Amino acid sequence: MENERLIIIFLGMAAATYFPRLIPLVALSKIELPRVVMRWLSYLPVAILSALIFPGAIQRAGAIDVSPGNPGLWALIISFGVAVKTRNLILTVVVGGVAMYLVQLL
Amino acid sequence: MNDVKNNMMKQAFTDALPIILGYIPMGAAYGILARQSGISLFPAIFMSIVVFAGASQFIAVGLLSGGATGFEVVLTTFFLNLRHVLMSASLSPFFRKVSRWIIPFIAWGVTDETYAISIGRYHSNEADHRYSLVLHYTAYASWLTGSVLGALAGFLVPAALQSSLEFALYSMFVGLVILQISDRLHLLVGVATAAMSILFSFFMGGTWNIITAAFAGATLGLVLEQGGGKRKKERGG
Numbered sequence: 001m002e003n004e005r006l007i008i009i010f011l012g013m014a015a016a017t018y019f020p021r022l023i024p025l026v027a028l029s030k031i032e033l034p035r036v037v038m039r040w041l042s043y044l045p046v047a048i049l050s051a052l053i054f055p056g057a058i059q060r061a062g063a064i065d066v067s068p069g070n071p072g073l074w075a076l077i078i079s080f081g082v083a084v085k086t087r088n089l090i091l092t093v094v095v096g097g098v099a100m101y102l103v104q105l106l
Numbered sequence: 107m108n109d110v111k112n113n114m115m116k117q118a119f120t121d122a123l124p125i126i127l128g129y130i131p132m133g134a135a136y137g138i139l140a141r142q143s144g145i146s147l148f149p150a151i152f153m154s155i156v157v158f159a160g161a162s163q164f165i166a167v168g169l170l171s172g173g174a175t176g177f178e179v180v181l182t183t184f185f186l187n188l189r190h191v192l193m194s195a196s197l198s199p200f201f202r203k204v205s206r207w208i209i210p211f212i213a214w215g216v217t218d219e220t221y222a223i224s225i226g227r228y229h230s231n232e233a234d235h236r237y238s239l240v241l242h243y244t245a246y247a248s249w250l251t252g253s254v255l256g257a258l259a260g261f262l263v264p265a266a267l268q269s270s271l272e273f274a275l276y277s278m279f280v281g282l283v284i285l286q287i288s289d290r291l292h293l294l295v296g297v298a299t300a301a302m303s304i305l306f307s308f309f310m311g312g313t314w315n316i317i318t319a320a321f322a323g324a325t326l327g328l329v330l331e332q333g334g335g336k337r338k339k340e341r342g343g
Contacts, residue, residue: 001170006149009176013166014156016184021190022213029209037329043327044196045225046190046292047299047320049283051217054292054300054308055315057276064304072273079277083284093124094283096277101270 075100111236118240121227125219125241126248128275129160131263133252136163141169141257154253158214158325159248161313162186185312192320193221196237200228204235215242222282229286291327291334299323 033041054066057076066073079096086092133154140150145167157163162183169179169196200211212235220242227233263271285291299319306315 001144001146001149003146006140006170006209007137007143008154009166009170010149010153010156011180012176012180013153013159013162013183016178016180017157017162017187017190018214020184020187020189021216022210024191024194025198025201025209025213025216026206028195029107029204030206033199035314035334036332038199039322040328041196041199043278043295043324043331044192044320045222045281046286046296047214047227047327048196048316049222049285049286049320050138050160050296050299050323051303052222053276053315054303057273057279062261064307070308071269072276073271075278076280079283080278083277083281084303087285089278089281092281093274093277096280097127097270097274100273100277101266104266 071100071103074103108123108305114232114234114237115240117227117232118237119244121223122241122244124274124321125223126341127247128253128271128278129245129248130252130271131268131271132160132256133249134256134263135252136160137253138257138260139164140167141260143167145170150257151254152249154250155242157183159183159187159217160248160249173320175284182312185314188314189218189317189320190216190221190300192317193218193225195229198272200233203237206237212238212242213240215246217245219278220245226282226285230294247290291330294330295327297321303342 051077058064058066058070058073060070060072068074075096078099079092082088082095083092136154136220137142137150140163141245145161153163153166157166162323165182165186166179174284181295197216201212204212215238217315220238224238227237256283283296287296299322302322303315306318
């Protein structure tokens with residue numbers, strides 16, 4: 001593939017990824033937001049994280065797979081178990097990753 | 107005071123560890139894929155330098171090798187990354203007192219993973235712009251390191267290890283969402299959003315399911331909270 005063309009496309013991608021990150025931070029950080037907006041923002045982290053986990057974590061090759069043959073399903077259940085039980089982030093990450101590794105070897 | 111700042115920056119680095127472990131192999135996988143798809147060394151690395159968006163980079167490589175136009179690639183990237191509008195908006199109240207010229211540098215490093223890690227710290231008053239800078243640029247450095255290794259050497263970790271390191275980022279989201287759930291209403295928002303995101307994924311392309319479900323989920327939380335508050339007032343509570 002031609003380098004000049006790729007560089008131009010990648011610069012276009014740079015703009016397309018940077019502006020969604022930049023504009024809300026610049027536009028909203030210096031104004032006093034109404035209380036109702038602040039309350040809405042307070043629910044946003046839980047909502048975003050839940051939407052990132054589901055269905056991403058249980059997808060294989062782009063399709064949702066809830067069969068026992070999907071290692072991600074088991075690793076996800078184990079991750080939730082550890083997280084709820086211990087509320088320890090590092091432990092959840094380590095156990096989740098190790099679980100994913102071991103389940104794949106089975 | 108300086109000790110507090112130093113501790114915060116050390117904390118940012120410690121918090122970045124799961125991201126480092128996830129981003130290096132993922133970056134390497136991107137670098138290898140880019141080279142295998144016929145992108146030369148310099149543009150392959152250049153994309154990681156100027157884009158810093160894992161999923162979009164994988165998809166761009168796929169689209170380009172399938173003969174897509176530049177316009178299609180840029181548009182797809184834009185829609186994939188619109189979800190960061192919500193994350194950036196959610197972080198914005200914590201940068202009131204930060205000087206204007208620092209904010210663009212912080213914005214550069216807002217990714218799913220850095221957002222997931224830092225928002226909890228901000229909510230418990232354990233972060234400021236220095237924390238974000240250390241976290242974001244450690245993550246960026248890991249992404250670049252992985253990309254360069256992959257593009258240069260065909261460095262590849264075994265498949266099972268690769269997918270485990272990538273999955274560990276989901277485990278990180280799980281750990282973080284559990285820490286965020288402080289009451290029943292937040293739990294309800296989490297469950298409802300997950301259900302909506304799954305449902306929407308069947309008929310929405312890209313990451314529209316994430317954006318739409320997160321928007322609707324947060325709105326649901328607000329509506330229930332305001333409704334509950336009013337009922338309490340009516341009962342004289």
